[in-house]
Amino acid sequence: MKLSNIVTIALDAMGGDYAPACVVEGAEILLRRYNNVRFIFFGDRNKIDQLFQIHQTVEAFSEIVHTDVLVAPHDKPSVALRRGSKSSMRLAIDAVKEGRADCVVSAGNTGALMAMSKMVFKTLPGISRPAIAALVPTIKGDCVLLDLGANVESNANELVQFAIMGDAFAKTVLSLQSPKIGLLNVGSEELKGHDEVKEASAILRNTELGLNFYGFVEGNDIGNGTVDVVVTDGFTGNIALKTAEGIGKMVSTYVANAFKSSFFAKIGYLLAKPAMASLRKTLDPRRRNGAMFLGLSEIAIKSHGSADGYSYYFALKVAVEVVSNRINDKILEELKLSLG
């Protein structure tokens, strides 16, 4: 890891539905807000150069490493690992490993990005498996949800590691001093649920861990903002996150349709428009883009595949914040405490 204050981001310029445009546009928005960031774009030099004509500030803080090879959205992770050694994704990962960049950001194939990052970076000492963490809106602000699908099953120790990593992520990205940690379960009573969550709860109750452990939370506690970090296995976390997205979209669609349903409702909409625009901004999923692969020895951030430039900016912002705040040092410190 570089030790200067400059944060250098290795960008998989070819990953994502709107790549490379979304990547260059995201970088430009980031440069308006941070003066200490630099980029290495990995991908098709011609396409990137063309975009640099329009986004000249980005060009001034960037270099390009050309490659024709890319990981396709539906490539199997194993195939990407075998054949993707010259891909834009892999070269960006290698740049971090070799110390030329502080982190990698990609909107490409999630499975391939995870497989490659895991192989190249390895996990942090004391962490058995990485977890994917991201922000979810609640009535009280955002909370961190993990794991979102890096693992389909997790044992108690792994869940405890997720709690430690989620704690560090919430401290960094949500600027919280002592995030409240909850373990997702089917009831708040200690006797309910899988053996794994019961055992993890028993370990987390051990106050030496230094975590602010709330106990079990249920699905509705996510939207209620009961805790700042919701810990679960990757199968459940992925389904909870996507269920939340789907229901959020459903309610928004119903509200939009209601506003169109009569003449008076339409006038009402015009009057309430600024308030609704502000609400839309609050709930805009683009503002929560940027999932972190926690538990690897280097920083890898996954942008949503369908991100536009605005959304990509938020993934870059997460990258800058976790690098600047040395999230891996925080995790290692907390692991040491918990083992001590």
Add this chain to the structure above:
Amino acid sequence: MKLSNIVTIALDAMGGDYAPACVVEGAEILLRRYNNVRFIFFGDRNKIDQLFQIHQTVEAFSEIVHTDVLVAPHDKPSVALRRGSKSSMRLAIDAVKEGRADCVVSAGNTGALMAMSKMVFKTLPGISRPAIAALVPTIKGDCVLLDLGANVESNANELVQFAIMGDAFAKTVLSLQSPKIGLLNVGSEELKGHDEVKEASAILRNTELGLNFYGFVEGNDIGNGTVDVVVTDGFTGNIALKTAEGIGKMVSTYVANAFKSSFFAKIGYLLAKPAMASLRKTLDPRRRNGAMFLGLSEIAIKSHGSADGYSYYFALKVAVEVVSNRINDKILEELKLSLG
């Protein structure tokens, strides 16, 4: 099971936060819409009699079986089983077993109701474990989600049984000819997810089952209404349902706050009020009350514990519909086909 067209409902009159009032009020609403229903109220005769003074139509179609004993909301299922043999919940269950009623409805302790119904009714031949099913709103209407927590883990065969039972429930309660069945997973590709869901998918692809199997669905497909029946294990289903409830509530709260945020927004709200009222009715969770314990040899319906009379009516409605449509015959028929 009684063979007349009259549907007799055994009511745990003491179960629920607002019992027995919610039970009597729900019964009255049901009587306005169905002329073939009768009730047996199990519980405190004095309290029920007092309510009958106000709701005399209910009295005309009801009998009361007095008991002082009740299952408390936080009694462990094992305790309820041991000590609750004279409880309103248990007497209502026994009435169904003895053929004096066609189904039982309770808003009491879910775990106790499940444990008692399972012990008294037993599972249908061919069903290893019961599952809890209920309706969830989608952008295209309602869908059936199961299991909601009867089991924390399920193997492939059990998931297949849930699919068969969910199919019968959707045919009955949503009046669908050929409901589309989806299996909840973390991705739509066949290679993702737990072994159990992959194996269940392979069995369900067997066309002889006669189910309209769509394949894997993800969390966001619930709100999108991609399928009519979403099948999963009880741990995941419980968390998906409650996550959906929490996010729905969160978005509604944000919308309500937006309407209060400025003078113009308030005027806008007044103009859009009828449209919003109609929307609120569409999404009203009370209208989806009534979870069925599928796979038992008799019909048991669980009302939400916090149900008011209006909400309780919907649980009673589910009871009448599944009894009238002989849902257990449908399940047995489909099981026979699948084994044949």
